[in-house]
Structures are given as C-alpha cells and as structure tokens.
Amino acid sequence: MxxxxxxxxxxxxxxxxxxxxxxxxxxxxxxxxxxxxxxxxxxxxxxxxxxxxxxxxxxxxIRPRYYQKGSTILSHTFRLGYWVVFFYTVELITGIVLMIYYVPTPEGAYTSMLEIMSAVPFGNLMRDLHRLGAEATVIFTFLHMLRTYFTGSYKKERSFTWLTGVILLIITLFLSFFGYLLPWDQLAYWAVTIGTSMAESAPLIGNEVNLILRGAPDIGAGGLLRAYLLHIILLPLLAVLVLSIHYYKVAREHGISMPARYQEGDLSKEKQKDVKRRVDFLPDLFSHEVYLVVLGLFILLLVTIFFYGGAPLESIANPQQTPLDTKAPWYFWWLQGLLKLGDKALMGIIIPGLIFGLLFAIPYIDRNPHRSFVKRPVAVSLGVLGVLILILLSYMGLPQYGIETPAATRIIQDMSPEEGHGPLQSVPYDQLQQGFYIVNETPIDNLCPELDFGCPELEEFYALFSHRVNEVIESGAIPNGDAVIVIENWQEDLKKVTMRITWDDPETGERNTYEKHVYIHSNSQGE
Amino acid sequence: MSRFNLEILLGIILVSFTTFIVVIYAFNEEDRMAEEAEAQHARAIEVGATVYENNCSGCHGPKGEGILGLCPPINDGQFFTTRLEEVGWSGSLEDYIISTVASGRTTSTRPDEYAGQGRPAMPAWSDEFGGPLRPDQIQNVATFILNWESTALEEFVLEELATPTPSPEEEADPVARGQRVFLDRGCGGCHTIEGLSAGTVGPNQTNIGTVAETRIPGMSAEDYIQESILDPSAYVVEGFQDDVMPKNYNELLASEEFSDLVAFLLSLR
Known part of the structure; x- marks a missing residue:
C-alpha cells in the first residue's frame, strides 16, 4: 500500500x-x-x-498573434512573400554547404566547382538547389511585388513596408548578381564584366565605384573575393536587417491587407464579422507554414532532381577571350535590352536608377485612397504597361536581337557554339566517321555505309550544315562559297572536327576563310 | 475533414515522397559522381587539345610527332616508357610534363638529337614565368598529351585519315610540292609565312623571294636561299640567334624536296 x-x-x-x-x-x-x-x-x-x-x-x-481570416485566403496573397522567405532559407542552407568546398580565388574557384560536381556526395544537388533557389527567389520577389501593387496593398500605413520591400528586391538582385560570378566560368565572368562596366559609366564616381567593386581595373582575384564577401556576408546581413523591418510591420503592426472586395465592398453583417474573425498563430498559421515547408521542399526536390538540366558550368573564365554571345542572367535581360538603346551611363545607370526611384515613390505618388481594380484604372493600366515594357526590353536583351555576326561565323558558331551543345555535339561519338564532307559534292545520304545502322544523326547534322551554307550562298553574302567538314581520328577516344567556309571577299576579291576546330572526346557529354 | 487535419495528412504523405526521392538520388549518387569525373577528364582532354594546337603544335607537330633535329616527339613509346629514367625524374609523367611546359628548358637534354629552338631550347609557358598559359591550361595540355599513351604503347591503333591525293596539276607544280615540304618538315614551327604558319623563332619568310634578292649584294635570290638552308650560320639576320636552325638539312631533305622547297620560297614575293 x-x-x-x-x-x-x-x-x-x-x-x-x-x-x-x-x-x-x-x-x-x-x-x-x-x-x-x-x-x-x-x-x-x-x-x-x-x-x-x-x-x-x-x-x-516576432511572429503574428493572428491574421484576419479574410486576409489569409489563398487567391489574395498566393503566399508569395512566404515563398520568398522559403527560398531565402533554402539559399542559406545550401549556401553554407557549398561554402565548405568553395575557394574564392581565380585558381581555386573553378576547380572547386568541378570538385563539388564530381567528388562531393550531394554536392551537385546542393549546387542545383542553390542555383534554382536563387532564380525562384528573384521570381517570387518580383511576383510578390506585382501582387502587392495590383491589390493596392502599398497604401497608407503600408507605404513604408512597400519601401523596404523595394530595398529587398534590390538586395535580392544584387545577391544573385554577385553569386553569378562565383563559379568563375566564361558565362559568369563576362556577364559580371558587363554588369560592373555599367557602374564604371556612372557619372563622376564611376571609376571609383568600379575600382571598389573589382579591386583592379579588370575582374581578377580582388574582384572575385569582393563579390564573394558581398554575396556571403554583407548582402545577406542587409537582407536579414531589412527583412526584419519588413516582416515585423506585417506581422505585428498592420497585418496582411484585406482583399479590396472585403474592405470596400458591400458585405452583410455576418460576412463582415466572418472576414474579421481571428486566425490564431497557434495552431492554425503555424501548422499551415509547416505544411508549406513540406510542400515546397517536395516540389523543389522533385523539380531539381527530375526536371532540371543542372546548373550550367561553362569553361573556365578567360579574360583574353570574349565569347561571341555574352548573355546576362535572364532577370537582367531587360537591362541588357536598355543598354542596346543608347549610352551606357544613361541606359545603364540613370534610367534604372529612375525606375527604382519610381518604385520607391509609388505609395507617395499614388494618393488614390481606393484599392479595388475598378476604382484605380490609371494605376492598374500603368502597372500592366510596365510589365509589358519589361517583357519587351527583356526580348531586346537577347543576344539574337540587334547584333550582326558575319554569315560564315554565324553558321559555324551555330553548328558548334563555344559553350554548351550545338547540332555537332548531338551527333553520337561513334557516328563521327572519319572523312571529308564537302558541301554540294559529298551526297547527303548514306554517309557511312560501313556502319550497320548508318549514321542518321551525322547525316542530319551534315544536311543542316549544307542547308545553312547554301542559304547564305543564295543570299549572296558569301560569293563563290565553299564549305567542308573534316572529321579525323586524333587520339584514342578523341576526334577532331574541322568546319571551314571559304568565299570571295566582295570588296577585295581575295579568298576569305573562317574555320573552327572542335575536339570531341567520347565521354565528354556524359552518358 | 478540417483544413488542419488535411494538411497533416498531406504533409505526412509529402514527407514520405520527399524521402523516397532523396533515397533514390542517394543510391544513384556514386555512379553519377564517377560519370561526372569521367566527363570532366574528357573535357580536359578536349580543352588541352585546343591549347596544344594553338601553342605547341608548331614545334612538336600537330599530332605530337616532333620535328626531326629540332623538337622531340611526345607521342612515342620512348616518351611514355624510358623518358623519366633518362632525365632522372622521380615524380609522375604528368608532373614531368607540367613542370617542363611551365618552366620550359634552358638547354636541351639531347642537344645532338633535338637542339630545340636555341636558348632557351623551349620557352617557359606558364604565366608565372612570363609565358602565356594559365596553370589550368597547362594541366589540360598535360592531360591531352597523356592521352597519347595507348597509341604510343601500341595498345590502340589509330586509323588516320588519308590525305587526299594531290591533283595532277598540283603534283606537277614544284611550288605546290615545295609548300608541302615546308609544312611537313616543320619549317613553319619557327618561320612565319602569313596565311600558312606563325613561328617567331626565325625570320619571317612571307616575302622571302623579294628580300633574298637584295640581302647580299651580287648574290642571286636562289643562291641565298639555298645557302641559308644548307648552312644556316652563313648569314644570320640581325636580331635572331645563330646556331638555332639545324645544319643537317642536306641529309634530311632529298634533293628533289630541296629544289621544290627553294622553288616555293622563291615564289613568295
């Protein structure tokens, strides 16, 4: 007992x-x-x-005690701000893992990328996640801004929150921009060279800003280290600081905006009471967040592993060799498009400066107190116009737009670009049969009678090359044009492909030649 | 079912799916890494081949066959078997190649067989020592050169592309034949002829047919060219080193080759 x-x-x-x-x-x-x-x-x-x-x-x-029920409906926010924070967190975690292996020197950076891809278990996955996450961050930041704009959620007590949001957009863009340089490949090097050269064109202080960013007149060890430190320390700290202000105002001061139809529409008493009902953080908001984390991770991993071709890595940065087509990351195409329109200082610094200045000022310019679509026709149509201009400028930023390359160079570069895959790289190695393939002399079909299954891909490639050459010959761009492809065995598992176009120079009458030698190893494409 | 419970259910299902995906990925990871390493090795060979073509092929030959009397072959069995012992190198062949390419050779190790291009016999190629190549490029060149091993040791037979037989007109033309001698004998490794070669060790030969007429008063262009090939020290152009060009071209060239070469050089005006 x-x-x-x-x-x-x-x-x-x-x-x-x-x-x-x-x-x-x-x-x-x-x-x-x-x-x-x-x-x-x-x-x-x-x-x-x-x-x-x-x-x-x-x-x-620092979390909200509750949100009003009406403001939490999915079709109002699409949880866009939540996803930005989600991807920022993904970036933070994968970034820390990558930092363990990454070396921020010109000698070490590219080698460490190769090691991350081939010698670190899950290293490639971390890199793909980090890259995809960065792009998702930019997308969701932008969409979050659009949502806030079109629902009129930047007005009155939310105007300062909007302002911190624009700062966060700029920080996000700079984070991606400086992170872009770190792999130290041709893609990175030249995109960032173009980007920082815009800083150089800034009036008065351009030269100094450029020197501070690059550490030297050209991007080298100093520039890489600075980009790295900006990417991993200064900008993330700033982001945390500004995000704290931005989020605290939403969570503790004014909450998520009520959809305009609830705030301004005619609602019955019960409905009004219902939309103002509190949804507590514990357990409802919190459990929903945990669910979104799980959902986000699932979708992100699914896309990264099964649908993403892998973060690109071109050949190592070579300051001596400017690639034929330099391309900024897609979220800067609009800027590249602007640059094609005029002077660097005006289009690269002053106009973008004005654009962001305008974004900052939107809540202070727009004094219209209404929030629903129909009551703010000017703001909504200007917003739509802005998005359309952004898309148009991005299209103009593509390398295909407004840049002329000589015909022969263009054809051969299209067949086998300096980086990545072209039609030549898609011919399987064993179909690259040694020989001379002279355009308009060698017949297009039955190129390899000695192979059991022939060489359909090689024939396709050769037909495409012949077609492109004949096209320009007919257009008169290369008078008396001749073209040949030579495939030679060079070493075990290595072939040399020579593509050559010769033509008469229309002015001097001399014979011009453009040729390119490409070496192809049987394993280089991976299987 | 309430939203709360639905999300818990879906969440548990999603967590198991995610785990499943990651486990599948993990099982495949080792193979993927091995494949990636192989592909990186292959790309290093491709890049090395281009660097070799642009920087080394002038002296060591487009396919590493070297130039008799000047530059040693680096694609033969000797290079892959006894060379390290010969020079007393204790490291690997890869280290040997990288070290040699990076720092060059002040004097030839085999001055009688392969004199090199004078002093230094081979220049330093590393940008750390005043050359044009970065360490990664030198590494890739070494990877490319090492890939000759299987053919050098005759473990693998490479079918070479037969050069197209010259047309009868070309065959009958001594100038065309001479141009082939110029290229086959590696003259272009040291001498520039615009549009044909880009060597800088010896004088530029782009207009040698005209230049040779006035070089030595009273001497015909033909005599000057002939004597300069057979006895390179007879007349040394100012600014160039003596004792660089081999002096045994009377043995190396058949008499017809020699006369073709002279005819070709005379035609360069």
Missing part, C-alpha cells in the same frame, strides 16, 4: 518535472497543451497559453 502510493507520487512528480522542463523550452506550453496544439484542439488552460508565448518567447514574439 505504502509502496504503491510512493510510486504514484513519484510518477506525478516526475511528470511535473518533465512538464516544467518542456514549459521552459517552449516558453510556456505544457505537455498537454502541446498535444492539443498538434491535434488542432482548443486550448487546455486559461489564460490561453498560446497567446502568452508571444510575449515570453522572442521567436514567437
């Missing part, structure tokens, strides 16, 4: 001790309460411990 009482007593005391520990860790939620939260049950104690944590715990303190 005595013994059993003692055991019961001990059990109770042990339970109380554990409960107490748990309360310390969770800042006030006991075991029973935790269980209730996880099951979606009502609170177990009074006063409601789920509210108390918001004052006793810093991490809960």
């Amino acid at each position: 005595l013994r059993s009482i003692n055991i019961q007593d001990m059990r109770q005391r042990l339970g109380a001790a554990i409960d107490n520990r748990v309360r310390i860790i969770t800042a006030g939620l006991g075991l029973d309460e935790l269980r209730a939260v996880m099951r979606g049950d009502p609170p177990t104690e009074k006063p409601n411990p789920r509210f108390k944590v918001h004052t006793t715990s810093f991490l809960f303190h």
Whole structure:
C-alpha cells in the first residue's frame, strides 16, 4: 500500500518535472497543451497559453498573434512573400554547404566547382538547389511585388513596408548578381564584366565605384573575393536587417491587407464579422507554414532532381577571350535590352536608377485612397504597361536581337557554339566517321555505309550544315562559297572536327576563310 | 475533414515522397559522381587539345610527332616508357610534363638529337614565368598529351585519315610540292609565312623571294636561299640567334624536296 502510493507520487512528480522542463523550452506550453496544439484542439488552460508565448518567447514574439481570416485566403496573397522567405532559407542552407568546398580565388574557384560536381556526395544537388533557389527567389520577389501593387496593398500605413520591400528586391538582385560570378566560368565572368562596366559609366564616381567593386581595373582575384564577401556576408546581413523591418510591420503592426472586395465592398453583417474573425498563430498559421515547408521542399526536390538540366558550368573564365554571345542572367535581360538603346551611363545607370526611384515613390505618388481594380484604372493600366515594357526590353536583351555576326561565323558558331551543345555535339561519338564532307559534292545520304545502322544523326547534322551554307550562298553574302567538314581520328577516344567556309571577299576579291576546330572526346557529354 | 487535419495528412504523405526521392538520388549518387569525373577528364582532354594546337603544335607537330633535329616527339613509346629514367625524374609523367611546359628548358637534354629552338631550347609557358598559359591550361595540355599513351604503347591503333591525293596539276607544280615540304618538315614551327604558319623563332619568310634578292649584294635570290638552308650560320639576320636552325638539312631533305622547297620560297614575293 505504502509502496504503491510512493510510486504514484513519484510518477506525478516526475511528470511535473518533465512538464516544467518542456514549459521552459517552449516558453510556456505544457505537455498537454502541446498535444492539443498538434491535434488542432482548443486550448487546455486559461489564460490561453498560446497567446502568452508571444510575449515570453522572442521567436514567437516576432511572429503574428493572428491574421484576419479574410486576409489569409489563398487567391489574395498566393503566399508569395512566404515563398520568398522559403527560398531565402533554402539559399542559406545550401549556401553554407557549398561554402565548405568553395575557394574564392581565380585558381581555386573553378576547380572547386568541378570538385563539388564530381567528388562531393550531394554536392551537385546542393549546387542545383542553390542555383534554382536563387532564380525562384528573384521570381517570387518580383511576383510578390506585382501582387502587392495590383491589390493596392502599398497604401497608407503600408507605404513604408512597400519601401523596404523595394530595398529587398534590390538586395535580392544584387545577391544573385554577385553569386553569378562565383563559379568563375566564361558565362559568369563576362556577364559580371558587363554588369560592373555599367557602374564604371556612372557619372563622376564611376571609376571609383568600379575600382571598389573589382579591386583592379579588370575582374581578377580582388574582384572575385569582393563579390564573394558581398554575396556571403554583407548582402545577406542587409537582407536579414531589412527583412526584419519588413516582416515585423506585417506581422505585428498592420497585418496582411484585406482583399479590396472585403474592405470596400458591400458585405452583410455576418460576412463582415466572418472576414474579421481571428486566425490564431497557434495552431492554425503555424501548422499551415509547416505544411508549406513540406510542400515546397517536395516540389523543389522533385523539380531539381527530375526536371532540371543542372546548373550550367561553362569553361573556365578567360579574360583574353570574349565569347561571341555574352548573355546576362535572364532577370537582367531587360537591362541588357536598355543598354542596346543608347549610352551606357544613361541606359545603364540613370534610367534604372529612375525606375527604382519610381518604385520607391509609388505609395507617395499614388494618393488614390481606393484599392479595388475598378476604382484605380490609371494605376492598374500603368502597372500592366510596365510589365509589358519589361517583357519587351527583356526580348531586346537577347543576344539574337540587334547584333550582326558575319554569315560564315554565324553558321559555324551555330553548328558548334563555344559553350554548351550545338547540332555537332548531338551527333553520337561513334557516328563521327572519319572523312571529308564537302558541301554540294559529298551526297547527303548514306554517309557511312560501313556502319550497320548508318549514321542518321551525322547525316542530319551534315544536311543542316549544307542547308545553312547554301542559304547564305543564295543570299549572296558569301560569293563563290565553299564549305567542308573534316572529321579525323586524333587520339584514342578523341576526334577532331574541322568546319571551314571559304568565299570571295566582295570588296577585295581575295579568298576569305573562317574555320573552327572542335575536339570531341567520347565521354565528354556524359552518358 | 478540417483544413488542419488535411494538411497533416498531406504533409505526412509529402514527407514520405520527399524521402523516397532523396533515397533514390542517394543510391544513384556514386555512379553519377564517377560519370561526372569521367566527363570532366574528357573535357580536359578536349580543352588541352585546343591549347596544344594553338601553342605547341608548331614545334612538336600537330599530332605530337616532333620535328626531326629540332623538337622531340611526345607521342612515342620512348616518351611514355624510358623518358623519366633518362632525365632522372622521380615524380609522375604528368608532373614531368607540367613542370617542363611551365618552366620550359634552358638547354636541351639531347642537344645532338633535338637542339630545340636555341636558348632557351623551349620557352617557359606558364604565366608565372612570363609565358602565356594559365596553370589550368597547362594541366589540360598535360592531360591531352597523356592521352597519347595507348597509341604510343601500341595498345590502340589509330586509323588516320588519308590525305587526299594531290591533283595532277598540283603534283606537277614544284611550288605546290615545295609548300608541302615546308609544312611537313616543320619549317613553319619557327618561320612565319602569313596565311600558312606563325613561328617567331626565325625570320619571317612571307616575302622571302623579294628580300633574298637584295640581302647580299651580287648574290642571286636562289643562291641565298639555298645557302641559308644548307648552312644556316652563313648569314644570320640581325636580331635572331645563330646556331638555332639545324645544319643537317642536306641529309634530311632529298634533293628533289630541296629544289621544290627553294622553288616555293622563291615564289613568295
């Protein structure tokens, strides 16, 4: 009897001790309460411990106590701001893993990329996630801004929140921009060279800004280290700082905006009461966030592993060799398009400066108090116009637009671009049969009678080459044009492909030649 | 079912799917890494081949066959078997190639067989020592050269592309034949003829037919060219080193080759 009482007593005391520990860790939620939260049950104690944590715990303190039900509907926010933070977190985690292996020197950077891809388990996955996550961050930041603009959620008490949001957009763009340089391949090097050269064209301080960014007149060891430090320290710190301000205002000051139809529309009393009903952080908002993390990770991993071709890595940066087609990352195509329109200082610095200045000022310019679409026709149509201009400028930023390359160079570069795959690279190695293939002399079909299954891809490639050459011969761009492809065995598993076009120079009458030698190894494409 | 419970259910399903995806990826990871390493090796060979063509082929030949009397072959069995012992190199062949390419050779190790291009016998190629190549390029060249091993040791027979037989007109023309001698004998490794070769060790020969007429008063262009090939030290152009060009071209060239070469050089005006 005595013994059993003692055991019961001990059990109770042990339970109380554990409960107490748990309360310390969770800042006030006991075991029973935790269980209730996880099951979606009502609170177990009074006063409601789920509210108390918001004052006793810093991490809960910076989260909202509740949102109004009307503001949480999916079709109003699409959770876009949430996804930005989600991808920022993905970037942070994968970035830390990549930092373990990455060396920010011109000698070490590219080699460490190769190592991450071939010698670090999950290294390639981390790199793909980091790259895809960066692009997703830019996309969602931009969409979040569009959503805020078109729902008119930047007005009155939200105008400062909008301003911090524009700063975050700029920080996100700069983060991607400086991260872009780090692989130290041709793609990175020349995109960033073009980008920083815009800084150089800035009036008065351009030269100094350029020197501070690059550490030298050209991008080298200094420029790489600076880009790295900006990418991993300064800009992330700034992002955390500004995001704290941005988010705290939403979470603790004005909340998510109510959809215009609830705020301004004619609602019945019950409906009004319903949309203003509180949705508490614990358990509803919190459980929804956890669910979105799981959903986001699933989609991100699924896309990265099964649908993403892999983050590109071109050949190592070579300051001596400017690639034929330099291309900025897609989210800067609009800037590249602007640059084609005029002077570097005007189009690269002043106009973008004005654009962002305008973005900052939107809430202060737009004094229209209404938020619904129909009551702000000017703002909505200007917004649509802005998006269309952005798309148009991005199209103009493509290398295909407005840049003339000599016909012979264009054909041969199209057949086998300096980087990546062209039609030549898609011919399987064993179909590259040694020989001379003279355009308009060698027949297009039955190129390899000695192969059992012939060489359909080689024939296709040769037909395409002949077609392109004949096209320009007919257009008169290369008078008396001749073209040949020579395929030679060079070493074991290595072939040399020579593509040559010769023509009469229309002015001097001399014979001109453009030729390119491409070496192809049987394993280089991976299988 | 409430949204809360639905999300818990879906969440659990998604977590198991995600785990499944990652496990599949993990099983495949080792193979993927090996494949990627192989592809990187292959790309290094491709890049090395281009660097070799642009920087080394002038002296060591387009396919590493070297130039008799000047530059040693680097694609033969000797290079892959006894060369390290010969020079007393204790490291790997790859290290040997990288070290030699990077720092060059002040003097030839085999001055009688392969004199090189004078002093230095081979220039330093690394940008650390005043050359044009970065360390990664030198590494890739070494990877490319090492890929000759299987053919050098005759483990693999490379079918070469037969050069198209010259047309009868070309065959009858001594100038055309001489041009082939110029290229086959590696003259272009040291001498520039615009549009044909880009060597800088010896004087530019683009207009040698005209230049030779006036070089030595009273000497015909033909005599000057003939004597300069057979005895390179007879007249050394100012600014160029003596004792660089081999002096045994009377043995190396058949008499017809020699007369064709002279005819070709005379035609360069």
